[in-house]
Amino acid sequence: MISMPTLLGSYPQRINNMWKALVMGSALVLSTISSTVCADPVDNLVEKAVRNNGLAKNSQQKIDKLSDATQQLFSSYQLESKRIEDLNIYNLQLKQQIYDQNVKIIELSQSLEDISLIERQISPLLLRMIQSLEQFIDLDVPFLLEERHERIKFLRKAMERADVSSAEKFRQVLEAYNIENEYGTTIESYKGSVQLGDRSQEVDFLRVGRVALLFQTLDGKRQGSWNQKQQQWEELDDRYRRDIRLGLKMAQKQTAPNLIKIPVPTPAGVKK
Numbered sequence: 001m002i003s004m005p006t007l008l009g010s011y012p013q014r015i016n017n018m019w020k021a022l023v024m025g026s027a028l029v030l031s032t033i034s035s036t037v038c039a040d041p042v043d044n045l046v047e048k049a050v051r052n053n054g055l056a057k058n059s060q061q062k063i064d065k066l067s068d069a070t071q072q073l074f075s076s077y078q079l080e081s082k083r084i085e086d087l088n089i090y091n092l093q094l095k096q097q098i099y100d101q102n103v104k105i106i107e108l109s110q111s112l113e114d115i116s117l118i119e120r121q122i123s124p125l126l127l128r129m130i131q132s133l134e135q136f137i138d139l140d141v142p143f144l145l146e147e148r149h150e151r152i153k154f155l156r157k158a159m160e161r162a163d164v165s166s167a168e169k170f171r172q173v174l175e176a177y178n179i180e181n182e183y184g185t186t187i188e189s190y191k192g193s194v195q196l197g198d199r200s201q202e203v204d205f206l207r208v209g210r211v212a213l214l215f216q217t218l219d220g221k222r223q224g225s226w227n228q229k230q231q232q233w234e235e236l237d238d239r240y241r242r243d244i245r246l247g248l249k250m251a252q253k254q255t256a257p258n259l260i261k262i263p264v265p266t267p268a269g270v271k272k
Helices: 004-139 145-160 166-183 238-251
Strands: 187-196 199-208 212-217 223-227 232-236
Touching (some): 199 238
Antiparallel strands (some): 187 199
């Protein structure tokens, strides 16, 4: 048996131990509650921070995409602005070209009207020029008559041809005039025949410009000159034989140019 004092003596001790245990348990519970209460706000803050970081990252990505799109749009705008500026400059050039072309069209239209008027006037003019040239040949010293009349026939046929332009007809007429003009400044020899008495003889003709037309028979025994006033040939004496022969050689380029003595008709109105 346990004695009463002993029981009484251990009871307070037991009570004290129970209080200690209760206090320690309460402290542990409070510590756990406090730890739990303190841990929740931190986790919330961390979670919110992570969420905010994610949102910030997404926002930054959106901002980057918008920035890239904006830069691309700005580059496209600059490119289109440059194209529009170039097009405006090109359009101004085209407008100037169109204006110049319109001016040229007006000038060409006026020129075509003038050409039509000139073409209507040039044909009668050329015909008159050919007729005048033919009359001049008939009145001129009678050298190379066949060749010169053939040239007139050629010009008349050319005037009747539709496939020959007015410019070409005009050129041919001017060329004929130039040939006739050159006859007055050149010396020439050619073969032909003259009527001496009752018979025709082969001779060498010597043309000295339009000043004199002379002949000499092939045997060199007879010579003469054309009398434009009398419209006939006149025989010359032997004193002109050597000069005419020398003139024929000069015309044929068989000897160097030299002075020759030939009969020259006296101009009208000049006394001998």
